[in-house]
Amino acid sequence: MIFFQMTRTSKIFKHRTMLPVFVFILLAVPSLGRAQDTAYYFYRGLPYGSQANYDPLNVIINGGYGVLQIPNYTDRQVFEYPYRSWWKNLWEHIGHPVNTIDRFGWKRFLSTEIFPTSLNIEKQQFFPNYFLHTLGAGMHYRATMEWYRHRRFPHPAISSALTMTAYHLLSEMVENRSNTETTVDAIADLYVFDPLGIALFSNESVCRFFSQKLELAEWSNPPAYDFHSRNLENMGQFYVMKYPLTRDKRWKAFSHFGLNAVAGLSRKIDRERSLSLGLGFTVRELTPAQEDQAGSALTARLALRAGAFYDLNNSLMCSVILTGIPESRFRMNVYPGLLKYKGITPGLFLSQEASRGWVAGVKLQYLPLGAAF
Known part of the structure; x- marks a missing residue:
């Protein structure tokens, strides 16, 4: 009955064009611009580690x-992408979301994108929606708002919401590319889970729980640009959570996750430093899900992944990743503060790729992109 009612409702709005996505994100945040939010939960302005790279x-x-x-x-030649045509393709899906879901199927949309109803990986498109778009993107909204507030921007919450809009729209364009088949992935992300994450992390109690109880933090890679190949290298958005297992909080359950994920144990070396080890999966490829219905959805093919992480006050200082795929067997990231030379403390990375061999890069703390070679 509920699906029948939704179908009838969709026909009423069938020819209405929706407002731009950023309006929905702004409307989803009940506390935009509240001056009384002065706590810093996810951005602490540390001059070292992954925190030093955050902006x-x-x-x-x-x-x-x-x-x-x-x-x-x-x-990965990002400065040569046909963004205009990609935006047109994306807008065909998100500009009239009700019409798009009508073609895709409401029951299929709700059971694969919204609610966790299946253990079949072909029907688990909801999985990244909860962890990356609700939890991760919500934390990013809050951390970015705190970054703007720390630098005394006049409207930090609005500035952060607009930053999130740019980030999410770009992400959906790059993922969708020239796809003209009916797809609802971007609709679930942009209209449901991204606003939900922002709304949740506008709440002080939610922020306090995730930052203090679960030690949620951002441990993303330092991206770099290779001027020779014109490729973007070492990009990747990642998060960490820890939960104490012992009374002295020396041993903790540990999870490092993004598009790829590992889980394991973290041990405090002293009051500030920790070493963490984990085993998990890496996404080997995204392929069309095996569906016999109209429209398209993507599913992940996985391979093994292992990682070691060293952090200082929950700001990542160094990581080493090993995977079971030849395109990315080894990756090491060194963050500002670990190595110093004549007052300069750059970030470094080294990776092994099947197609290019070894790729290295360096990134200075206050630049958004490093240089790869």
Whole structure:
């Protein structure tokens, strides 16, 4: 009955064009611009580690182009993308979301994108929606708002919401590309889970729980641009959570997640430093889900992944990742503050790729992009 009622409702609005996505994001935040929100939960202004790299441009680059870390996205020449045509393709899906869902099927949309109804990986498009678009993007909204507030921008919440809009629209364009088949992934992300995450992390109690109880933080890669190949390298948006397992909080359950994820144990070396080890999966490729209905959906093919992480006050200082795919067997990231030379403390990365061999890069703290070679 509920699906029948939704179908009838969709016909009423069938020919109405929806407002731009950023309006929905702004309307989803009940506390935009509240001056009394003065706590810093996710951005602490630390001059070292992953915190030293955090700024709105870093969020847009790592988030907007994060899907390029998946090996079957081979074209990473981001300054040559046909953004205008990609936007037109995306708008065909998100500009009239009710019509798009009508063609895709409401029951299929709700059971694969919105509610966790299946253990079949072909029907688990909802999985990244909860972890990346609600939890991760919500935390990014709050951290970016705190970044703007720390630098005394006049309207930090509005500035953060607009930053999130740019990041999410870019991400959906890069993922969808020239696809003209009916797809609802961007609709679920932009109209449901991204606003939900922003609304949740506008609440002080939610922020306090995730930052203090679960130690949620952003541990993203330092992205770099290769001027020779014109490729964007080392992009990737990642998060960490820890939960104490012992009374002295020396041992903790640990999860590092983004498009790829590992879980394991974290041990405090002293009051400030921790070492974490995890085992999990990496996305080997995104392929069309095996569906016999109209429209398209993507599903992930996975491979093994292992990681070691060293952090200082929950700001990542160094990470080493090993995977079971030849396109990205090894990756090491070193963040500002770990290595110093004549007052300069850059970030560095080194990775091994099947197509290019070894790729290295350096990133200075106050630049949104490093240089790769």
